[in-house]
Amino acid sequence: MIPLDYRISQRPDFIGDRSQFGHWEGDLLIARRELGDTNVTSLVERKSRYTVMIKNRSRHSRPIIDKIIDAFSPLPAFARQSFTFDRGTEFRGxxxxxxxxxxxxxFCDPNSPWQKGAVENTNKRIRRFMPGDTDLSNVAQQQLVDLAHHLNSLPRKCLGYKTPAEVFMAHLRECG
Incomplete structure (x- = not known):
């Protein structure tokens, strides 16, 4: 069970309105059950739409959280202030x-994926390259890095036709 003070209704408005850099949304991309337990954690910074993708061998919470820690530890603290997840067991840690x-x-309310719309939108973009019938055990972490780089290099209307990478790097320089 999610403690009351971790529910999205308690999250500050500046996270929801994207006025502050360093707040992320996370989700798990899974394949069809018969393709095994391998999955991908997709993480999107809310203000820049910058995407990070991490391959996981299982849906167990601690290894997934440990990989997020490993991926985000090199970033300065202002670039990794918070994460918004759904209530999947993979994020219990x-x-x-x-x-x-x-x-x-x-944590989002139950059955409310729209409360983390940035990562849901990004997952749709990812699925163009990795449909649900993709055997994720055959996808290397470097392929995920390359796909994230591609997504981060596409100009977005919502960013004034800048790329997520440009906006992300500008915030790192500005705040660092």
Missing amino acids: FRALEDGIGARSW
């Missing part, structure tokens, strides 16, 4: 995320 990199976790 959220306290380790707080202990590991100091990032606060927030």
Whole structure:
């Protein structure tokens, strides 16, 4: 069960309105059940739409959270302030995320994927390249890095036709 003070209704408005950099949404991309347990954590920074993708061998929470910690530890603290997840069991180890990199976790209401719309939109973009019948065990982490790089290099109307990579790097320079 998610503690009351971790629910999205308690999340500050500046996260929801994208006025502050360093707040992420996360989700799990899974393949058809018969293709096994391998999955991909997709993470999107809300303001820049910058995408990070991480391959996982299972849906167990601690290994997934540990990989998020490993991926985000090199970033300065202002670039990894919070993560908004759904209530999947894979994110139950959220306290380790707080202990590991100091990032606060927030959780959507049950059956409310629109509350993390940036990552849901990005997942649709990812599915153009990796449909649901993709055997994720055959996808290398480097392929995910390459796909994220491609997505981060596409200009977006919502970013004034800048790319997520440009906006992300500008915020790192500005705040760093």
